[in-house]
Amino acid sequence: MEKKRIKIGFIGLNPGSHWAAMAHIPALKSLTDDFEVIGVANSTPESAKATADALGLAYAFENADALVASPEVDLVVVTVKVPHHYELVKSVLEAGKHVYCEHPLGNGLEESKQLAELAESKGVVAVVGTQMVNAPEVLYLKKLIEDGYVGKVLSTTLIGSGGNWGDMATTDSYYLFDKANGADMLNIPLGHTLAGLTSVLGDFETLKAQMFNNFPQVKLTDTGELKPKTAEDQILIAGKLKSGAAVSVHYRGGMSKGTNLLWEINGTDGDIQVSGANGHGQMIQLEIKGAKGEDEELKPLTPPSDMYDGLPDNSIARNVACIYKLLAGDIRNNTRNAPTFKSAAKLHELLHAVVQSSEQND
Numbered sequence: 001m002e003k004k005r006i007k008i009g010f011i012g013l014n015p016g017s018h019w020a021a022m023a024h025i026p027a028l029k030s031l032t033d034d035f036e037v038i039g040v041a042n043s044t045p046e047s048a049k050a051t052a053d054a055l056g057l058a059y060a061f062e063n064a065d066a067l068v069a070s071p072e073v074d075l076v077v078v079t080v081k082v083p084h085h086y087e088l089v090k091s092v093l094e095a096g097k098h099v100y101c102e103h104p105l106g107n108g109l110e111e112s113k114q115l116a117e118l119a120e121s122k123g124v125v126a127v128v129g130t131q132m133v134n135a136p137e138v139l140y141l142k143k144l145i146e147d148g149y150v151g152k153v154l155s156t157t158l159i160g161s162g163g164n165w166g167d168m169a170t171t172d173s174y175y176l177f178d179k180a181n182g183a184d185m186l187n188i189p190l191g192h193t194l195a196g197l198t199s200v201l202g203d204f205e206t207l208k209a210q211m212f213n214n215f216p217q218v219k220l221t222d223t224g225e226l227k228p229k230t231a232e233d234q235i236l237i238a239g240k241l242k243s244g245a246a247v248s249v250h251y252r253g254g255m256s257k258g259t260n261l262l263w264e265i266n267g268t269d270g271d272i273q274v275s276g277a278n279g280h281g282q283m284i285q286l287e288i289k290g291a292k293g294e295d296e297e298l299k300p301l302t303p304p305s306d307m308y309d310g311l312p313d314n315s316i317a318r319n320v321a322c323i324y325k326l327l328a329g330d331i332r333n334n335t336r337n338a339p340t341f342k343s344a345a346k347l348h349e350l351l352h353a354v355v356q357s358s359e360q361n362d
Contacts, residue, residue, distance in 0.1 A: 005036040006331055009073035011064045011088055012080035013040045014047070015054040019102065020079040023283070025055070026317035027324055030310060034328040035075075041067040064088055068095050075100060075125075075331070081175060082183040086111040093118045093126065098331055100323070102129040103192060105344040107182035112348040116341040125330045128344035131319040132196035132282040134326065136311070140303035141274065141288055142200045149292055149301075150267025155246040156201055157264045160279025162189045165233045166254030167215040170222050177218050177229045184231035186211065186351055190251045193281035195339075195347050197247075197263065204247065204350060207239030209357040215253070237354055251279055261286075273298060285315040 008028070013020040028035050039059030042048040052060035061067040068076060068091050076092045078085060078101040086106050092099040093115070105128050106112035119126035132138055145153065162185040164176050176183050198204070211232040218229040233253030241247050261276035261284065270292025276284040289298040312318045326338035 003033070003332070005032075006034060006328060007072055007074045008035055008037045008077055009039045009041065009059070009061070009067045009070065009075070010037065010077050010079060011041050011067060012078065013051050013055075014042065015051055018079070020077070023316045023320045024077065024079060026312055026314065027321035030312050030317070030321050031324050031328070035324065038072055039067060039070065065091065068092050068097065074098060075327075078102065081181070082107050082187070083181050086115065089115050089126075090118065093122050093124065096122055096124060098125040098327075100127045100129065100327060101341075103195075103344065103347075104182055104187045105341060105348070109345070109348045109352040112341070112345045116345040119341040125327065125334075125336070125338075126341040127323065127327050127330070127338040128341055129320065129323060130192060130195040130282070130339045130344065130347065131323050132192050133199045133339055134322040135196070135282075135286065135315070135319045136303045136307040136322070137274075137286040137288060138196050138200060138281075140301075140307065141272070144272065144288075144290070144301065145200055145265065149270055149290060150265055150272055151269030151292075153201060153241075153243060153245045153265060153267045155248075155266045156197070156241075157247075157262075157266075158193065158197060158249045159259060159262050160189065160193060160251045160281070161255045161260040162233070162251055162253050163255060163278050163280065164253065165229075165231055167218055167229075168221055169218045169227070169229075171220050174218070174220060174227060177227070177231050179230040179232070185233065185251055185253060186235055186354060189279045189281070190235060190249070191347060191351055193261075193263075193279060194249075194350060195343075196281050198347075198350070201245065201247075201265070202241050202243050204353075205240050205242045207237055207247075207353060207357060208361070209235070209237045209354040210361050211235045211354070211358040235354070269293065270295070271298070272301070282319060283316045 040051045041061040041064045045062045048060040075098045165185045213232045235251045237249040260278045263274040265272040272290040288301040290301045291298045
């Protein structure tokens with residue numbers, strides 16, 4: 001018997017721009033046996049209708065409340081700016097519906113904890129988009145570590161470039177430069193990448209951090225206007241993982257002409273390097289190299305080809321598709337294999353600890 005497809009309603013979907021159109025829609029096109037996107041709610045009814053017409057969706061909802069209340073929608077996907085996550089996700093959970101929300105789940109720790117507790121009480125499948133955790137390369141890396149490729153892990157070092165958070169912005173991206181919005185370099189690129197790091201190597205036991213801002217103003221390239229910038233562009237973390245391994249992290253705003261993502265794992269028997277084009281580990285093509293034993297130089301460590309079967313070629317859509325595949329199984333089987341709101345709250349605890357340590361060191 002043909003299985004019933006899970007009907008999705010998007011809150012925040014504009015064709016040809018932004019994350020939902022760039023990542024979610026291509027991901028879902030590879031999973032049409034499991035999902036069907038049926039409707040959208042945007043900031044205005046006119047915007048929703050334009051999206052529905054462009055994508056051939058059955059429903060353009062007047063607002064988010066109408067989408068959430070619709071009996072046609074099984075799963076609500078929230079892909080709007082972070083300050084709006086809490087109220088929207090809360091309304092979905094109170095309606096007893098499954099939900100997929102992009103990371104950051106909430107604007108800070110308290111909002112994320114409240115949403116995680118509400119999701120648990122409602123018994124629905126509530127998934128957060130920390131997609132680096134389930135990227136094929138990261139799953140393969142985790143297996144390499146578990147199988148003893150490097151022996152006992154002694155240390156790990158991570159450096160990355162945030163892309164944004166230098167001294168230039170556009171009007172559309174400026175909200176990322178205001179720390180109050182919860183969408184800064186700590187929460188987005190570093191938050192996603194720390195989710196990947198801890199999924200492979202385990203949690204932090206202790207840490208000390210410092211964050212600071214080299215550019216108190218940012219120039220809007222499309223208008224020439226100067227605007228205040230409160231989001232830090234330098235983040236440094238040093239500490240110890242629960243495994244006993246040393247850990248050091250440095251993220252910087254903008255892009256480097258040198259290395260933009262390098263994650264090293266050093267062990268008693270070998271070493272691994274993970275690299276990419278920028279510090280957004282959740283959306284880039286990761287390359288893994290390693291050396292162990294008598295090896296004299298690093299060599300490519302490529303995941304088995306079957307780990308990519310049925311997935312999009314593009315890493316951005318592919319990593320999101322990995323989340324949706326797990327999500328489909330969770331809804332059908334009442335499991336919790338995709339990243340949960342509980343895991344999101346745990347990640348926010350780590351990010352909160354970084355902020356607290358930095359404030360103590362000011």
